[in-house]
Amino acid sequence: MNPYDSQELLDQYLLFHYGSPEEILPYPGGPGSALDFPRRSVVENIDTTVSRRRALDLGCAVGRSSFELSVFCSEVVGIDSSEQFVAAAEYLRKRPELAYRRLEEGVISTELVARRPEYSNPERIRFETGDALNLDEGLGDFDVLHAANLVCRLPEPEKFLARLKYLVTVNGLLILTTPCTWLGEFTRPSNWPAEATHEWLANRLSGSFNLLNTKDMPFLIREHARKYQWGMAQASVWRRI
Ligand SMILES: C[S@@+](CC[C@H](N)C(=O)[O-])C[C@H]1O[C@@H](n2cnc3c(N)ncnc32)[C@H](O)[C@@H]1O
Structure with a gap:
């Protein structure tokens, strides 16, 4: 079973992606810059x-980044x-709102509503279930590939990196973020990586991508x-060469 398939994580991610600052962090002095x-x-x-033109959001979870990509990309695939x-x-x-529950403590929770960003273009988006390590060959290539906090959740991250050059068009952009949290439950x-995650990414990607930032x-x-x-x-932005 996918460890992300639980009601607890679904509710957590709906809050993470769509919650307002007050709903997530009602405490003065909390780490607001992380919202x-x-x-x-x-x-x-x-x-x-x-x-x-085309954007791919790999590991899109409940979709917020895909809605953001739909603002300036004419086609977005969220997988x-x-x-x-x-x-x-x-x-x-399909619908502007989705009710979910925010856990307060123990058995106590509060109903909240996730709202799709009004400024997004949902008709440009296609959401699919899929495995980043076994993507459909017919997926095509993309001007933007966004993969936020995915790479250290994959069983074979090297295989994922090797596929990226085929997924991004020449001059296209690759946005990777990772908390570098390597865990045996996801990746043996x-x-x-034998070196720091950023060095490992640079070593694997440098033949096909230039690091921009x-x-x-x-x-x-x-x-x-x-x-x-x-x-x-740690976010890194790369241009396909
Ligand atoms: C840490 S979460 C990050 C989600 C989202 N990008 C974000 O920043 O909130 C990792 C996501 O990757 C998904 N995932 C894990 N393994 C995957 C795989 N092999 N293929 C596609 N998605 C995967 C999980 O279901 C989860 O939604």
Whole structure:
């Protein structure tokens, strides 16, 4: 079973992707700069005033980054291996709102509503379940490939990196973010990078991509009212050569 297929994680990710700052972090002095990561991983890494053709959002989860990509890309494909994440993303593609529950503590939860960004273009998006390591050969290539916090969730990350040059058009952009959290439950240790994740990415991608930029990007996932995951993803933006 996909570890992301649980009601708890579905609710957590709907809040992570669509919750307002007040819904996620009602405490003054909390790490506010870490909010809104699924929007920022797109808009802070690419010039959204330039129109582009096809975008692929790999590991799209419940879809927020795909909605952001639809603002400036005429076609967006969002792919995730979790059927329930894709079902929620597809629900929001068809309808503007989706009710979900935010865990407060123990058995106590509150109903909230996830709202699709009004400025997005849902008719440009297609959500699909799929495996980033076994993508359909007919998927074609893309002007933008966004894969946020996916690479260290894959059993064979090297295989994923080797496929990227075939998925991105010449001059197209690749946006990768990773918290470099290598875990045996997702990737067996013999498949972890032997060097720091960024060096490993650079070594694997440099023949086909030029590195344009790197950036530290904080993110915040609320587990319950008094427990959060704060992480610092390393973002890198690459141009296909
Ligand atoms: C850490 S989450 C990141 C989700 C989203 N990009 C974000 O930034 O919120 C990793 C996502 O990758 C998905 N995933 C894991 N393995 C995958 C695979 N082999 N192919 C496609 N998606 C996968 C999970 O279901 C989950 O939605």
